[in-house]
Amino acid sequence: MTWTLSLNMQTAPDALRAVRRMIYAVVRQEGLSETNAREFELAIGEALSNARTHAYSNGTGPLTVDITSGTAAVAVVIHDKGAPITLPTVPISLPSDPRAVGLFLVASLVDEVKIQRNGNGKGVSITMTKMLPLR
Amino acid sequence: MESARSPSRSELTCPTYVVDGTALVHPQGEIDLQTESFFAEALRSALERGDSVVVDLSGTQYIDSTGIHVLLQSRKQADLVKRAFVLAAPSRLVRKIFGILEIGKRILIYDTVEAALKGVRELLAVSRNEGGS
Numbered sequence: 349m350t351w352t353l354s355l356n357m358q359t360a361p362d363a364l365r366a367v368r369r370m371i372y373a374v375v376r377q378e379g380l381s382e383t384n385a386r387e388f389e390l391a392i393g394e395a396l397s398n399a400r401t402h403a404y405s406n407g408t409g410p411l412t413v414d415i416t417s418g419t420a421a422v423a424v425v426i427h428d429k430g431a432p433i434t435l436p437t438v439p440i441s442l443p444s445d446p447r448a449v450g451l452f453l454v455a456s457l458v459d460e461v462k463i464q465r466n467g468n469g470k471g472v473s474i475t476m477t478k479m480l481p482l483r
Numbered sequence: 484m485e486s487a488r489s490p491s492r493s494e495l496t497c498p499t500y501v502v503d504g505t506a507l508v509h510p511q512g513e514i515d516l517q518t519e520s521f522f523a524e525a526l527r528s529a530l531e532r533g534d535s536v537v538v539d540l541s542g543t544q545y546i547d548s549t550g551i552h553v554l555l556q557s558r559k560q561a562d563l564v565k566r567a568f569v570l571a572a573p574s575r576l577v578r579k580i581f582g583i584l585e586i587g588k589r590i591l592i593y594d595t596v597e598a599a600l601k602g603v604r605e606l607l608a609v610s611r612n613e614g615g616s
Contacts, residue, residue, distance in 0.1 A: 361515070362517065364515075364516065365515060365516075365517060383575065383576070386545075386576045390576070390580065393545070393547050394547055394548060397515070397547060397548070397549065400516070442583075442584065442585055446552065449548045449551070449552075450547070450548040452584075453547075453548055453580065453583060456583045
């Protein structure tokens, strides 16, 4: 059975930490190993920090996080509502620009990552997918 | 021993010991946006207290790119003040992150604290010999 959990939050560091920890608990429940769950948590933490740093000039703003669990994978989508920016590309090798390191880490720790502009033209969404073990 | 904060699940503690002149920092907890400035301050203080610094990562369950940035900046600072700065005993996850970000090319990483303490003494001996020649 596929289900989705949606969270509306602000980019407060406390809230970011709470959300990544919650996602760790979700993927453990859905069957990911401790190691894979910790890696996914770190990827989520990086993406949340990126949203805080890059989407909002003062570091504060709203985020929506959708967690979808299906039979084969868990997907987490983080939507920000920041000002329009140049859509970042996912680095395929270690970037020299320190601002891109977090995104490289995300790409290295998940099975699939996708970044797109939100449909309403405001903000960016990042989708991170981790495959679940066969059940 | 000096502990800047009492232990708490949601925070980071960084007790620092001085062992034979080396400041041994033992961050326990998670290093992220919320704790990186505290971590940076602990490392700055360690650079003032020891002739070398070993960061024992055995109690670090989580370190993100902000924490890694602090380590790299501290390494640069250590170079400026001519101190050895090395890492020890990272967990499997932390070791993987270091591998992805090629941290081992910029900071020496030892498997154990004992090996790191021995390593910094050797580094300092080499540096003193070079300085004296």
